[in-house]
Amino acid sequence: MLSQAENDRLTRVGPGTPAGNLMRRYWHPVAAKAQLLERSVMPVRIFGEDLVLFVDGQGRPGLVADRCAHRRVKLEHGFTNDAGIVCPYHGWTYNAGGRCVAQPGEPPESTFKDKITITSYPVQELAGLLFAYLGPLPAPLLPRWDRLVWDNVYRVIGFVKIPCNWLQCMENTPDPVHTEYLHGHYFKHLLDKSKSTDERSRKLAEGFTTHFLKHDYAIGKYGIDRRWLLEGQSTDKDTWSKPQPLVFPDIHCTSGGGRHTFGWRLPIDDENTMEVYVRSFDPGPGVTVPVQDPVPYLEVEMVDEAGRFTALNSVTGQDVMAWVSQGTVLDRTEERLGDTDRGVILFRQLLMAQIDAVEEGRDPINVFRDPAENQCLDLPVPWDRGYAWGYGKDGSYVRGSITAADPLPAHLKAEIEDLFVRAAESRQRPASAIA
Numbered sequence: 001m002l003s004q005a006e007n008d009r010l011t012r013v014g015p016g017t018p019a020g021n022l023m024r025r026y027w028h029p030v031a032a033k034a035q036l037l038e039r040s041v042m043p044v045r046i047f048g049e050d051l052v053l054f055v056d057g058q059g060r061p062g063l064v065a066d067r068c069a070h071r072r073v074k075l076e077h078g079f080t081n082d083a084g085i086v087c088p089y090h091g092w093t094y095n096a097g098g099r100c101v102a103q104p105g106e107p108p109e110s111t112f113k114d115k116i117t118i119t120s121y122p123v124q125e126l127a128g129l130l131f132a133y134l135g136p137l138p139a140p141l142l143p144r145w146d147r148l149v150w151d152n153v154y155r156v157i158g159f160v161k162i163p164c165n166w167l168q169c170m171e172n173t174p175d176p177v178h179t180e181y182l183h184g185h186y187f188k189h190l191l192d193k194s195k196s197t198d199e200r201s202r203k204l205a206e207g208f209t210t211h212f213l214k215h216d217y218a219i220g221k222y223g224i225d226r227r228w229l230l231e232g233q234s235t236d237k238d239t240w241s242k243p244q245p246l247v248f249p250d251i252h253c254t255s256g257g258g259r260h261t262f263g264w265r266l267p268i269d270d271e272n273t274m275e276v277y278v279r280s281f282d283p284g285p286g287v288t289v290p291v292q293d294p295v296p297y298l299e300v301e302m303v304d305e306a307g308r309f310t311a312l313n314s315v316t317g318q319d320v321m322a323w324v325s326q327g328t329v330l331d332r333t334e335e336r337l338g339d340t341d342r343g344v345i346l347f348r349q350l351l352m353a354q355i356d357a358v359e360e361g362r363d364p365i366n367v368f369r370d371p372a373e374n375q376c377l378d379l380p381v382p383w384d385r386g387y388a389w390g391y392g393k394d395g396s397y398v399r400g401s402i403t404a405a406d407p408l409p410a411h412l413k414a415e416i417e418d419l420f421v422r423a424a425e426s427r428q429r430p431a432s433a434i435a
């Protein structure tokens, strides 16, 4: 249970708020490069601030304030040229640094434009995502988390808009025990209620119902290290022997088989969150994954306009139901925490400590300024990267296994599945045949 003041301190992210100031010390993914290339200009809302992301005619991305300095027209209605983004009303043009570089209606000798700038933020690209930094300069390095820089993996980016505060989404990660009920018993209940004959879902739900024997949390190098053991498992099981981090402040990271998820619970404002994830499919050795430029993306709806939950047949859709139904901003003055909430409590303590660090003028954790340290930030991988679901004992791969849980368009599914089939075939081939 928190006081109202503590709850506000942790959840509110607008300009000048304690948690908002902390979040602005990190780079955040604001769009897929593919999205921006399709649109050239797109509105972005982050930490309660309205901005416009654009790519100029020379391919340079920029992120600037949403309104023109002249008479406040929204730049999201503008267009781009080689110099920057052009306001549709009178043509004032801003470059990626927010400088006004053209005022077509002013006299040719005028230097008025040199006095005009609008807010701008740095943008960098990694793993098919465009990251923005909204904090004080100099900006730290864009972290090169391993999942974002691994080679020979097939990536897909996803966006899920969630109508609630970011912190309740994030508190899901240091709470693995919820999986037994939400993704196990509740999922089974839904399948029974709908008389579903979907065997894959039934198997998935059944797997989640295994009881947690123990679970443990500790402050680790990059956030909260979580580990757990289910009934029937021994302590050499990787979920116990290889603690998995919650990557501070808003990243969750899961792996299963050859499918790895690295995702942010990005605060749009106090009452809305964008889950942004990079799913990496790793077929293992034996195949060369084609270069993806740009990386494909999906926008997945899990709550419709009327507030109905439209993806309860998926694990993420079940999580989203839980988070949204906690309230727009969860009232933590009314909650009653138990033993399963040890990880949640530790995360709140870490968050409080990092907000304090910023207020005391220090960098919070996971702010990197040394390029040597930032080559590749390795996180534990719970299973070997080459291992995947759907392999028989002879190493053959069952087509459809690795993408079964993803709402991917058919052509992407086929491309990923082909890679897994070919990789398994090449590994099965005797060495003499390869020679």
Ligand code: FES
Binding pocket: 068, 069, 070, 071, 072, 073, 087, 088, 089, 090, 091, 092
């Ligand atoms: S309002 Fe933008 S150029 Fe006039």
Ligand SMILES: [Fe+2]
Binding pocket: 172, 178, 179, 182, 183, 315, 319
């Ligand atoms: Fe979950």
